[in-house]
Amino acid sequence: MRLNSAAIATVLSTEVPVEGDFTAVTNASNQVQPGGVFVAIKGFTSDGAKYAPDAICRGARLVVAQEPIDGVPTAVVPDARVALAQLACAFAGDPSHELTVYGVTGTNGKTTSSYVLHGILSAAYGEDATGLLTTAEIVVGRHREPAVRTTGEAPVVQGNLRRMLDGGAKHVVLETSSHGLALHRVLGTRYAAALFTNLTRDHLDFHPDMEDYYRTKRRLFERTDGPKLVNADDEYGRRIAGEVDGTLTYGASADADYRISDVRLEGAGTAFTLKTPAGQSLSFRTPLLGDYNVHNVAGASALLLEMGMDADTLVAAAQTIPQVPGRFERVPAAADRGFEVIVDYAHTDDALRALLEVAREVTSTRGDDARLIVVYGAAGERDPAKRAPMGTVASRLGDINIITTDDAYSEDPQAIADEVMSGADSSNTAVVLERREAIRQALDEARPGDVVVVAGKGHERVQHLPTGDIDFHDPTVVTELLADR
Numbered sequence: 252m253r254l255n256s257a258a259i260a261t262v263l264s265t266e267v268p269v270e271g272d273f274t275a276v277t278n279a280s281n282q283v284q285p286g287g288v289f290v291a292i293k294g295f296t297s298d299g300a301k302y303a304p305d306a307i308c309r310g311a312r313l314v315v316a317q318e319p320i321d322g323v324p325t326a327v328v329p330d331a332r333v334a335l336a337q338l339a340c341a342f343a344g345d346p347s348h349e350l351t352v353y354g355v356t357g358t359n360g361k362t363t364s365s366y367v368l369h370g371i372l373s374a375a376y377g378e379d380a381t382g383l384l385t386t387a388e389i390v391v392g393r394h395r396e397p398a399v400r401t402t403g404e405a406p407v408v409q410g411n412l413r414r415m416l417d418g419g420a421k422h423v424v425l426e427t428s429s430h431g432l433a434l435h436r437v438l439g440t441r442y443a444a445a446l447f448t449n450l451t452r453d454h455l456d457f458h459p460d461m462e463d464y465y466r467t468k469r470r471l472f473e474r475t476d477g478p479k480l481v482n483a484d485d486e487y488g489r490r491i492a493g494e495v496d497g498t499l500t501y502g503a504s505a506d507a508d509y510r511i512s513d514v515r516l517e518g519a520g521t522a523f524t525l526k527t528p529a530g531q532s533l534s535f536r537t538p539l540l541g542d543y544n545v546h547n548v549a550g551a552s553a554l555l556l557e558m559g560m561d562a563d564t565l566v567a568a569a570q571t572i573p574q575v576p577g578r579f580e581r582v583p584a585a586a587d588r589g590f591e592v593i594v595d596y597a598h599t600d601d602a603l604r605a606l607l608e609v610a611r612e613v614t615s616t617r618g619d620d621a622r623l624i625v626v627y628g629a630a631g632e633r634d635p636a637k638r639a640p641m642g643t644v645a646s647r648l649g650d651i652n653i654i655t656t657d658d659a660y661s662e663d664p665q666a667i668a669d670e671v672m673s674g675a676d677s678s679n680t681a682v683v684l685e686r687r688e689a690i691r692q693a694l695d696e697a698r699p700g701d702v703v704v705v706a707g708k709g710h711e712r713v714q715h716l717p718t719g720d721i722d723f724h725d726p727t728v729v730t731e732l733l734a735d736r
């Protein structure tokens with residue numbers, strides 16, 4: 252919707268030096284629309300003010316910045332990121348206030364839990380009534396498109412919420428990263444419900460310490476009026492429950508409000524019982540595998556029960572949760588060879604441990620000689636402290652392990668691999684830097700019965716290397732290599 256200068260002045264509580272109507276807002280100079288507002292953010296690597304003249308050339312009629320910019324009509328604000336969010340909400344007409352928005356946060360399991368919530372909501376209320384914003388995809392009703400960020404900049408978040416509302420959505424799941432909370436990308440969004448999975452070491456290149464990381468995640472719960480569910484089996488989940496009024500817990504702990512028990516592999520999925528605070532025992536069957544996925548399904552289910560979903564509808568819907576892209580994704584072409592290939596997004600030591608424990612369990616059901624073969628690596632420019640622990644986890648749980656390159660960005664892949672190797676056991680680990688070659692060697696090694704896990708990139712379609720970006724999608728590469736054999 253259009254906003255006039257008076258409306259912008261009110262939203263920002265500042266003077267606006269240009270009259271008339273404005274069409275849209277952005278912080279990216281190359282996305283400016285004619286008649287738009289450009290918000291100049293002082294970033295970590297660059298200063299948006301540098302791009303203000305370019306934004307004006309592209310049709311912006313007003314720049315919002317923390318200091319006046321010479322020769323450019325500027326509205327001055329104390330915090331440009333806050334201003335960006337305020338304007339994004341105003342231009343989109345505050346869509347979150349007309350939607351039921353479910354926020355999901357945590358270190359691991361956000362995307363999966365978001366898909367679980369979305370899958371159950373879609374089964375219960377119809378696909379057209381739902382929307383999903385995650386790391387893997389943006390889903391608007393029946394339309395799916397790849398996502399760029401977990402939590403995009405405020406105009407992206409608000410623009411998508413508006414699109415969903417206009418398309419008939421009522422329930423939207425918004426995966427909410429700590430970057431999103433810290434950098435005000437979701438400021439002004441009304442959350443009707445919030446879910447916390449867990450907190451383990453990650454993103455310490457961005458947060459000064461775990462306490463800051465924790466407090467940032469906690470903000471989601473402080474600003475949610477409706478139901479709030481946290482993982483009782485995670486120390487930080489318990490902290491939120493103790494510190495934010497009205498927060499309930501789920502988990503296997505004896506004192507969890509929603510208590511998980513009787514977890515067992517059943518057919519190609521998992522069965523478990525969820526005991527509710529009202530004393531009901533609900534028997535769940537889900538196609539997802541592993542204890543951590545039981546937590547993801549239990550957390551989402553507890554939240555939906557608190558939101559008033561009928562228990563029978565919920566339990567039936569949980570049986571039909573669709574495959575989450577790149578999370579324990581089985582590559583069908585491998586079945587013909589008698590072994591399994593699983594692609595997964597695990598890229599922290601904790602996620603890798605959780606993944607490989609399930610993969611180990613699956614391997615053990617495939618016979619005494621079945622082996623677990625693991626291809627994995629650590630990303631560059633991201634929290635290097637997790638590299639050696641990833642090596643340790645893989646060596647402990649995998650039979651044959653190949654360290655390869657993940658997204659190295661500008662870092663030297665060999666140096667990253669050396670750091671991972673420093674935590675690994677060299678008797679069961681090799682380094683093969685080229686990712687396609689590493690996967691090829693793992694497939695060559697695989698015998699009938701074995702399980703091959705390719706971890707780290709999941710749904711992603713590009714590999715970021717110091718030499719530039721290349722197209723790379725693990726499920727496609729596995730399928731191509733199997734076809735070549």
Ligand SMILES: CC(=O)N[C@H]1[C@@H](OP(=O)(O)OP(=O)(O)OC[C@H]2O[C@@H](n3ccc(=O)[nH]c3=O)[C@H](O)[C@@H]2O)O[C@H](CO)[C@@H](O)[C@@H]1O[C@H](C)C(=O)N[C@@H](C)C(=O)N[C@H](CCC(=O)O)C(=O)O
Nearest residue numbers: 278279280292294295296297298299302400401402428430
């Ligand atoms: C730390 C971080 O999140 N940085 C993001 C942030 O950077 P920044 O605000 O410091 O911006 P900057 O690059 O210094 O540029 C300053 C300003 O100039 C603008 N600019 C810049 C160049 C230009 O030509 N024109 C222009 O207008 C930029 O849009 C920006 O507003 O804003 C940029 C523009 O939107 C993002 O590209 C950048 O993402 C970086 C590359 C990134 O990798 N972010 C990751 C870590 C991230 O956000 N991850 C989280 C969590 C993932 C998870 O665990 O699930 C996520 O939510 O995705």
Ligand SMILES: Nc1ncnc2c1ncn2[C@@H]1O[C@H](COP(=O)(O)OP(=O)(O)OP(=O)(O)O)[C@@H](O)[C@H]1O
Nearest residue numbers: 358359360361362363386543595596597602605606
């Ligand atoms: N609840 C969980 N606890 C621990 N590990 C999990 C959990 N759920 C999923 N995982 C593992 O972590 C990987 C990433 O899961 P998912 O994409 O759901 O998390 P995420 O929080 O969205 O990650 P990111 O922040 O990197 O986008 C999965 O592929 C799986 O191996």
